[in-house]
Amino acid sequence: MQAITYWVIRYVPDVARGEFHNIGVVCGSDGGDWAAAFDWRFIHNRTPRDILEWAQWFSVQVNQRDAVLPEHEFTRGWVEGIRQRQANSIQLSPPMPVAGGSARDVATMLYEQLIEHEFRRRRHRTTRRQLRSEVRSVLDYTLRQGHQYFERPEVRLGQMHGDFDFVQVNEARPVIRNVWAFDVAGLDDLERGIQAWNYGVTRLRADGAILRAGERTLELPADSVVTAIIDPPRHDSRRRSEIYEATLESWEREHVDVLTLPQFEERAMHEATGF
Numbered sequence: 721m722q723a724i725t726y727w728v729i730r731y732v733p734d735v736a737r738g739e740f741h742n743i744g745v746v747c748g749s750d751g752g753d754w755a756a757a758f759d760w761r762f763i764h765n766r767t768p769r770d771i772l773e774w775a776q777w778f779s780v781q782v783n784q785r786d787a788v789l790p791e792h793e794f795t796r797g798w799v800e801g802i803r804q805r806q807a808n809s810i811q812l813s814p815p816m817p818v819a820g821g822s823a824r825d826v827a828t829m830l831y832e833q834l835i836e837h838e839f840r841r842r843r844h845r846t847t848r849r850q851l852r853s854e855v856r857s858v859l860d861y862t863l864r865q866g867h868q869y870f871e872r873p874e875v876r877l878g879q880m881h882g883d884f885d886f887v888q889v890n891e892a893r894p895v896i897r898n899v900w901a902f903d904v905a906g907l908d909d910l911e912r913g914i915q916a917w918n919y920g921v922t923r924l925r926a927d928g929a930i931l932r933a934g935e936r937t938l939e940l941p942a943d944s945v946v947t948a949i950i951d952p953p954r955h956d957s958r959r960r961s962e963i964y965e966a967t968l969e970s971w972e973r974e975h976v977d978v979l980t981l982p983q984f985e986e987r988a989m990h991e992a993t994g995f
Contacts, residue, residue, distance in 0.1 A: 756782040
């Protein structure tokens with residue numbers, strides 16, 4: 721565990737009224753790692769272009785420091801300087817301490833706790849249907865020209881039907897995505913569903929698959945990219961934890977990339993814009 725400082729990033733559409741929306745979080749420690757997470761869907765759909773451009777710039781400064789020429793030494797003082805200058809439509813909250821592991825883990829945790837909007841407030845347990853709707857929305861506004869995706873397509877694994885939520889087709893390898901919510905009430909159904917899907921991924925890795933969409937027939941090679949987008953467990957339960965840990969272990973064996981929804985949004989925005 722390390723001492724980490726975090727700031728909440730706010731969009732203030734009307735400075736005079738003082739109303740704001742939390743749109744992101746940045747956290748880290750001097751001499752340590754740093755991370756930022758943004759609600760790209762909200763920023764894209766409900767803020768002006770200059771807010772999007774600022775968020776993209778800031779995300780690069782924090783999350784891709786090794787890929788850009790640094791214009792500064794990245795420290796708490798630099799973020800505080802940003803906070804002092806940003807007093808209009810973008811504002812940063814005063815710094816707050818928190819203890820955690822990596823900055824990325826803390827950013828993900830804070831995002832889930834603090835970055836809430838009316839269309840994403842979780843008054844109940846998150847279901848797969850809700851998570852699938854979130855992923856669909858991200859794909860709709862980040863998909864690049866020439867790419868397309870199929871939702872719940874017909875996929876054949878030999879004589880077996882494969883249950884895949886989204887299959888994205890682009891100029892490189894196909895990308896298969898499934899969503900899994902681990903805080904659902906029915907653990908038996910969750911465990912059976914994951915086991916059936918894992919078997920389908922094993923068959924895919926061995927022999928590939930065929931996707932049929934209308935009159936189109938596409939081959940899904942064995943080395944297709946497979947990603948699981950998850951809502952991790954938050955309610956304490958021994959069996960829930962056992963299912964989660966066993967699932968992560970099996971996904972690691974099958975080279976399944978595991979992302980939370982904020983991580984998926986961040987990656988999708990980066991792939992779409994380069995930021």
